[in-house]
Amino acid sequence: MPAAQEPTDRGPAAGRPRRGLAEKRQSITRAARTVFARDGFTRASVDAIAAEAGVSKRTIYNHFTDKEELFRSVLIESAGSVATWHREVLSRHLDKITDLERDLTAFGLAWASPPREFADHFALVRQIHAEAGHLPPDVIEAWQETGPRAAFRQLSHRLGELADEGLLDVDDTDLAARHFALLAVSDVSQGSLFGALEMPESEVNSIVATGVHTFLRLYGPGGTA
Amino acid sequence: MPAAQEPTDRGPAAGRPRRGLAEKRQSITRAARTVFARDGFTRASVDAIAAEAGVSKRTIYNHFTDKEELFRSVLIESAGSVATWHREVLSRHLDKITDLERDLTAFGLAWASPPREFADHFALVRQIHAEAGHLPPDVIEAWQETGPRAAFRQLSHRLGELADEGLLDVDDTDLAARHFALLAVSDVSQGSLFGALEMPESEVNSIVATGVHTFLRLYGPGGTA
DNA sequence: ACAGGTAAACTACACCGTGCAGTGCAACAG
DNA sequence: CTGTTGCACTGCACGGTGTAGTTTACCTGT
Numbered sequence: 001m002p003a004a005q006e007p008t009d010r011g012p013a014a015g016r017p018r019r020g021l022a023e024k025r026q027s028i029t030r031a032a033r034t035v036f037a038r039d040g041f042t043r044a045s046v047d048a049i050a051a052e053a054g055v056s057k058r059t060i061y062n063h064f065t066d067k068e069e070l071f072r073s074v075l076i077e078s079a080g081s082v083a084t085w086h087r088e089v090l091s092r093h094l095d096k097i098t099d100l101e102r103d104l105t106a107f108g109l110a111w112a113s114p115p116r117e118f119a120d121h122f123a124l125v126r127q128i129h130a131e132a133g134h135l136p137p138d139v140i141e142a143w144q145e146t147g148p149r150a151a152f153r154q155l156s157h158r159l160g161e162l163a164d165e166g167l168l169d170v171d172d173t174d175l176a177a178r179h180f181a182l183l184a185v186s187d188v189s190q191g192s193l194f195g196a197l198e199m200p201e202s203e204v205n206s207i208v209a210t211g212v213h214t215f216l217r218l219y220g221p222g223g224t225a
Numbered sequence: 226m227p228a229a230q231e232p233t234d235r236g237p238a239a240g241r242p243r244r245g246l247a248e249k250r251q252s253i254t255r256a257a258r259t260v261f262a263r264d265g266f267t268r269a270s271v272d273a274i275a276a277e278a279g280v281s282k283r284t285i286y287n288h289f290t291d292k293e294e295l296f297r298s299v300l301i302e303s304a305g306s307v308a309t310w311h312r313e314v315l316s317r318h319l320d321k322i323t324d325l326e327r328d329l330t331a332f333g334l335a336w337a338s339p340p341r342e343f344a345d346h347f348a349l350v351r352q353i354h355a356e357a358g359h360l361p362p363d364v365i366e367a368w369q370e371t372g373p374r375a376a377f378r379q380l381s382h383r384l385g386e387l388a389d390e391g392l393l394d395v396d397d398t399d400l401a402a403r404h405f406a407l408l409a410v411s412d413v414s415q416g417s418l419f420g421a422l423e424m425p426e427s428e429v430n431s432i433v434a435t436g437v438h439t440f441l442r443l444y445g446p447g448g449t450a
Numbered sequence: 451a452c453a454g455g456t457a458a459a460c461t462a463c464a465c466c467g468t469g470c471a472g473t474g475c476a477a478c479a480g
Numbered sequence: 481c482t483g484t485t486g487c488a489c490t491g492c493a494c495g496g497t498g499t500a501g502t503t504t505a506c507c508t509g510t
Contacts, residue, residue, distance in 0.1 A: 024484085040355055042267040045470060056485045061472065123358070130265055130355035132421030133348070140418070179439065182407045182415075190411070193365070196357030214404065218442060249460080270494060281461045286496070 037123035079147030108184035184211035262348035304372030333409035347420040409436035
């Protein structure tokens with residue numbers, strides 16, 4: 001429901017939707033994402049979001065009926081943008097394989113240490129986990145679908161292709177994707193309390209490298225170590 | 226809830242601290258754990274906790290200076306009791322090995338599906354993750370130490386022993402413990418949104434079994450598949 | 451052993467201050 | 481005319497306190 005609908009087609013002759021209009025909405029959701037990520041739904045105040053967005057509180061209620069609707073919008077939008085980013089990363093590192101372990105490691109590293117712009121998002125994910133009991137199930141469902149599951153499917157698909165090319169020895173691509181995520185990424189996530197704590201880059205490197213290595217022990221071609 | 230530390234026998238020349246009254250404190254922390262787990266720190270109201278505990282709000286402020294101090298107490302107490310439970314589970318399934326894969330699977334299953342009484346705790350953990358940025362670092366540190374890290378150390382130690390007995394092929398026991406936790410338990414956790422969502426028992430069984438099987442492909446003796 | 455005393459612990463309830471979601475409205479800008 | 485702003489304002493929920501009165505657990509005196 002909160003997807004990127006917005007027909008916004010006001011009037012025939014009246015001319016295009018005012019340019020500043022949609023941008024306001026975006027600056028609101030951006031600010032909201034930051035504040036929600038930092039403070040959580042309950043602690044975050046609409047006034048704080050308005051301030052962060054450089055917008056009057058009234059304008060927020062002009063675009064969103066509710067604090068909760070705002071939250072939901074932020075959720076899905078954020079999941080979408082991260083899924084896009086994830087697809088890029090996947091494509092950048094895994095489209096052309098030169099050295100499998102090297103490329104997988106680079107991919108895992110990029111995945112495990114997202115750019116600052118997406119740090120908000122992962123804090124937001126922690127909020128979702130905590131709030132799950134207070135969120136409508138369909139919202140959670142929508143988030144999972146556009147976010148993590150989409151990312152998973154892409155990885156799974158690509159691993160399948162690599163297997164077809166003989167670079168990997170995989171029969172259950174979904175399982176392999178899960179294992180890659182667990183070994184290379186979740187290990188980092190858990191160590192850093194899911195992004196809540198800082199982790200020295202060297203340690204991230206080490207964990208990802210070990211994770212990828214382990215992954216290849218499981219799925220490397222020829223069952224080699 | 227933790228060990229049996231309250232004999233309740235009013236045997237000798239009584240005690241300085243009144244007996245029946247001191248247990249109010251425990252009913253408060255128990256109720257607080259439930260409410261904090263369900264609603265999170267911010268959303269949870271002291272009045273709600275008082276009601277849940279069957280105690281007047283004033284009594285709570287009689288035992289704890291602060292809502293935050295109450296939260297901290299709940300945190301550490303809960304982590305401790307779960308660590309105890311975890312030690313029991315580990316001991317029950319891994320003290321005597323008859324069939325390694327079978328025993329490991331039973332252990333992972335027990336770990337991944339804690340009894341109802343501890344459901345609160347894991348909800349609480351999700352709250353910690355979300356609140357991490359608003360929690361004093363020493364509190365987080367204390368929680369990690371008495372909780373997850375303690376559990377980890379035990380598992381790591383036991384895996385080392387099993388390796389010594391030739392049942393496993395492990396050189397880095399910490400890494401092996403992490404891998405076991407990731408493959409057998411985290412996979413379940415993530416699928417169920419860390420306990421926020423229900424997961425059919427059959428799926429839990431399947432995931433754990435697969436995880437243990439994979440673990441043994443990595444660490445099984447003789448490097449067998 | 452039992453009546454009564456004592457103080458600590460507890461309760462009920464009113465109360466303060468504050469912060470916050472959400473609204474109404476008049477003035478203003480493209 | 482549509483969207484925005486600033487601001488005042490309502491209503492409410494909550495953290496925390498003060499207090500006066502009641503219960504409880506223990507300690508006596510007889």
